[in-house]
Amino acid sequence: MSHLIRKLEHFVRLSGADRAILGRAAAERVRNFAPRIDIAREGDRPRDVHLILAGWACRYKQLEDGRRQIVSFFLPGDICDLNVFILREMDHSIGTITSVTIADLSREFFDEIFVGHPRIATAFWWEGLVNSAIQREWTMSLGQRTASERMAHLFCEIFLRLRLAGLTREDSCDFPLTQADLADAMGLSKVHVNRTLQELRSAELIILKGKILIVPNLEQLMNVGLFNANYLHIDHEGRQLDAND
Amino acid sequence: MSHLIRKLEHFVRLSGADRAILGRAAAERVRNFAPRIDIAREGDRPRDVHLILAGWACRYKQLEDGRRQIVSFFLPGDICDLNVFILREMDHSIGTITSVTIADLSREFFDEIFVGHPRIATAFWWEGLVNSAIQREWTMSLGQRTASERMAHLFCEIFLRLRLAGLTREDSCDFPLTQADLADAMGLSKVHVNRTLQELRSAELIILKGKILIVPNLEQLMNVGLFNANYLHIDHEGRQLDAND
DNA sequence: CGATTTATTGAATCGACTCAATTGATGTGG
DNA sequence: CCACATCAATTGAGTCGATTCAATAAATCG
Numbered sequence: 001m002s003h004l005i006r007k008l009e010h011f012v013r014l015s016g017a018d019r020a021i022l023g024r025a026a027a028e029r030v031r032n033f034a035p036r037i038d039i040a041r042e043g044d045r046p047r048d049v050h051l052i053l054a055g056w057a058c059r060y061k062q063l064e065d066g067r068r069q070i071v072s073f074f075l076p077g078d079i080c081d082l083n084v085f086i087l088r089e090m091d092h093s094i095g096t097i098t099s100v101t102i103a104d105l106s107r108e109f110f111d112e113i114f115v116g117h118p119r120i121a122t123a124f125w126w127e128g129l130v131n132s133a134i135q136r137e138w139t140m141s142l143g144q145r146t147a148s149e150r151m152a153h154l155f156c157e158i159f160l161r162l163r164l165a166g167l168t169r170e171d172s173c174d175f176p177l178t179q180a181d182l183a184d185a186m187g188l189s190k191v192h193v194n195r196t197l198q199e200l201r202s203a204e205l206i207i208l209k210g211k212i213l214i215v216p217n218l219e220q221l222m223n224v225g226l227f228n229a230n231y232l233h234i235d236h237e238g239r240q241l242d243a244n245d
Numbered sequence: 246m247s248h249l250i251r252k253l254e255h256f257v258r259l260s261g262a263d264r265a266i267l268g269r270a271a272a273e274r275v276r277n278f279a280p281r282i283d284i285a286r287e288g289d290r291p292r293d294v295h296l297i298l299a300g301w302a303c304r305y306k307q308l309e310d311g312r313r314q315i316v317s318f319f320l321p322g323d324i325c326d327l328n329v330f331i332l333r334e335m336d337h338s339i340g341t342i343t344s345v346t347i348a349d350l351s352r353e354f355f356d357e358i359f360v361g362h363p364r365i366a367t368a369f370w371w372e373g374l375v376n377s378a379i380q381r382e383w384t385m386s387l388g389q390r391t392a393s394e395r396m397a398h399l400f401c402e403i404f405l406r407l408r409l410a411g412l413t414r415e416d417s418c419d420f421p422l423t424q425a426d427l428a429d430a431m432g433l434s435k436v437h438v439n440r441t442l443q444e445l446r447s448a449e450l451i452i453l454k455g456k457i458l459i460v461p462n463l464e465q466l467m468n469v470g471l472f473n474a475n476y477l478h479i480d481h482e483g484r485q486l487d488a489n490d
Numbered sequence: 491c492g493a494t495t496t497a498t499t500g501a502a503t504c505g506a507c508t509c510a511a512t513t514g515a516t517g518t519g520g
Numbered sequence: 521c522c523a524c525a526t527c528a529a530t531t532g533a534g535t536c537g538a539t540t541c542a543a544t545a546a547a548t549c550g
Contacts, residue, residue, distance in 0.1 A: 042475075062384045063471050069388040071381045081377060083370045091378050091476040114359070125328045128373075132326060133336050135380040136316045140306045142387035143314040144433030147538075178496065187388030192538055194498060210547090226308050230287075231336040392506075423528065434507055439530060455515095504530070504539070507542065520521105 003077030003165040004051060010164055010234050018120050021113075026051055026103040039094040039102065046084040048104035052076050055100030056176055060184065061092045070185035072135060073097075073158065077165040082110065082128055095145055098176045123241040126233065134171040142187050145226065147196045150186050152225030155206055160232060175213035200224075247452060248322030248410040255369040255409055255479050259472065262367050266358075269350040271296055284339045284347065291329040294351035297321050301347030305429065306337045315430035317380060318342075322410040327355065327373055338489055342422045373479065378476040387432050390471065392441045395431050397470030401449055403475060404460055420458035445469075 014022075030053065033039055039050065039057065057074040071092060075079070080094065085107055086176070113120050129147055134157070141150045162173045179197070183190045200206050205221045207214035215221055222229075249271070250264055259267075275298065278284055284295065284302065301318040316337060319325070325339065330352055359366050371490075379402070386395045407418045426444070428435045445451050450466050452459035460466055 025479060061381065061383070063385075063389060067389040069385045071384045075444055083374065086367060087374060087478050088437065088480045089475065092381060093480070094306050115475060122331060129326060129328065129332060132377060132380065135377065135384065135434055136304070136306065136337060139316045139387060140308075140314045144308060144312040144428075179498095180496080185388075189539055191494095191498085191540080195538090200500085229332065233332050233336070235333045284509090424530095425528080435528095436508080436530085437506055443530085494547100494549080496545100498545070499543085501542095502540085505537095507536075508534090510530085510533095513528105513530070513547100515526100517526080518524090520523095 003053070003075075003167065004079070007077045007164045008120075008127065011126045012119050012123045014119055014123070018117060021117065025105055025109050026053065029104040029106075031098045031102055031104065033100045033102070035096055035098050035100075037096050039096060039100070040090055041093045042088045044089055046090055046150060048106055049082060049084060049110065050080045050094070051103045051105055052078045053103055054106065056093060056097040057100050057102075058097060058181075058185070059092050059094055068184050069187065070181065072131070073185070074137070075158070075161055075165060076167060078125065078131075079105075079124070079127055081131075081163070082124055087147075097181065099137040130233050131232065137231050144238045147186070147188055147192055148199055149225050150188075151193070151196050151200060152205060152221050153227050154182075154186065154225075155200075155213065155215065156222050156225050156227040156229075157232075159213070159218065160229060160234075164232075164234065171218070172212055172214040174211060175208060176201050176211050248298070248320075248412065249324070249460055251411045252322045253365075253372065255367045256371045257364050259364055259368070262345045263362060265400050266313055266362060268378065270350055270354050270384060271298060274349040274351075276349065278341045278345045278347070279345050280341055280345075282455065284313070284341060284345070285335055286338045287335050289335045291332055294327060294329060294350055294355065295325045295339070296348045296350055297323045298346040301342040302339060302345050302347075302427070303430070304337050304339055307383070307470050313385055313429050315426065317376070317383070318430070320403070320406055321412060322351075323376075324369070324372055327369055336393050342426065352412065353456060375476075375478050378478065382476050384488075392433055392437060394443050394470050395433075395449060396427070396438070396445060399427075399461065399470075400445075401463065401467050401470050401472040401474075402456065402477075404463065405474060405479075408477065409477075416461060416463070417457055417459040419456060420471055421456050422451060 003179060005014065005022055008014065029048075040046070042061065052074045054076050058070045059072045059074070060068055060070045062068045084136065106221070113124065137157070141153050145153060158175070159168065159173055162168050166171060179193045180190050182188075183193045186193065188196070197208065201208065203224075204216060221227070246368065250259065250267055253259065274293075285291070287306070297319045299321050303315045304319070305313055305315045305316045319339070358369065382402070387397050390398060403420070404413065404418055407413050412418060414462045424438045425435050427433075428438045431438065433441070446453070449461060450469060452461065466472070
């Protein structure tokens with residue numbers, strides 16, 4: 001939960017009461033999943049909105065012949081689409097990467113938020129808009145960036161998103177993705193991911209070993225990935241809505 | 246306006262009053278744009294939510310070195326992100342393809358909808374969720390589909406979206422995109438788009454000439470594009486919210 | 491510790507790209 | 521309404537980024 005609050009507070013400052021409501025909602029229906037398990041499958045009826053409390057997960061889609069694309073990653077503090085439950089069926093699957101803890105948030109919780117807690121509501125809107133922007137940026141990456149630019153870009157994005165959630169050290173963070181995961185996310189073959197990683201490593205842009213990523217020089221990596229952080233909208237803009245305590 | 250209503254009614258049946266409200270909102274602040282003009286630019290402060298009344302537009306992003314990616318198309322009846330105005334600046338540009346007529350919808354209009362008109366609010370939510378799903382599907386296309394699959398898929402998507410808005414004849418529709426537009430949208434070179442089109446044409450999957458697209462056999466085209474319409478969520482699911490008149 | 495997954499390397503191939511030139515449309519002003 | 525200018529579409533040839541297939545090395549896990 002703290003990861004969500006930490007993230008949202010980059011946009012809107014919440015009151016103690018706001019934080020308490022979020023804390024309660026996230027403590028109610030908590031579930032744990034093993035690594036490499038589906039939380040939801042394409043075709044399922046969406047019931048609740050999931051909040052990731054701990055661990056990494058992803059959305060993915062698959063073609064009949066097995067080709068698989070990871071369309072987004074869920075990091076701690078991320079929420080899947082607000083209001084999904086108005087749809088009849090999932091158009092994609094959600095699977096875990098590591099072991100994952102989620103909280104299921106009910107329709108009623110959101111009804112309550114949207115009528116009585118405008119600051120949280122605004123923060124949720126912001127979260128959703130940023131997720132859309134991330135999806136657009138992935139479209140950009142897949143369409144225009146070369147393999148190494150694309151990888152560098154993804155490393156920047158994940159590093160910054162983790163930092164917002166308070167999940168980085170100085171210049172390092174956990175990084176549990178396998179090269180196969182990276183391949184599925186970047187639309188590249190495993191072999192080429194491997195070679196591209198070697199390239200980034202020998203340029204001393206990243207150190208990636210034992211599920212830990214070190215970014216010695218973020219600015220440099222951003223340059224290589226043609227990374228512009230504007231799409232993450234990390235400006236404290238909700239000021240007019242700030243709580244006073 | 247009628248295109249928006251027509252589209253939304255695939256999900257929620259609206260009342261006469263609902264339709265009237267939408268009609269009024271869309272008549273208030275109407276603007277016209279010439280073809281190949283920017284409606285909004287990356288970096289601008291977002292002021293209003295735009296509703297496309299007529300014509301085709303697109304969102305696009307550009308890298309410093311000029312590489313350009315169209316990340317989505319706007320067709321008549323489409324709305325750009327709800328609540329964009331809470332963000333400080335645009336992370337992408339919006340440009341016209343043809344001449345375009347838009348209506349600017351204000352913050353106040355949405356406040357009114359979300360408190361007093363739950364059916365419209367639900368329909369807007371649905372619209373937004375479908376747009377997210379479309380963006381994910383583009384990620385899938387760019388990451389996994391081959392050039393010809395990708396093109397076939399796009400033709401299917403556009404044809405179906407236009408049909409929802411009431412903008413197709415039997416098996417044909419307007420199609421004002423140039424091969425350069427297609428290239429920017431599909432992450433391919435112009436030359437390769439040209440060759441891929443020839444391939445689809447000689448397989449008699451499409452007839453594309455003079456800005457008119459004919460799809461002689463949609464089912465066949467869907468097979469080639471590995472197209473599954475589930476992501477458009479065109480099931481009349483909001484039934485419980487239907488108006489009675 | 492063996493078993494399985496993950497990472498690495500080499501070689502051959504192919505899909506898509508670039509460059510460059512040509513043909514065909516479209517549109518505008520005189 | 522034609523002539524010219526511009527933009528859009530097409531074709532050919534050579535190249536390159538990324539792929540596939542296959543084998544090996546290194547981690548990780550029960």
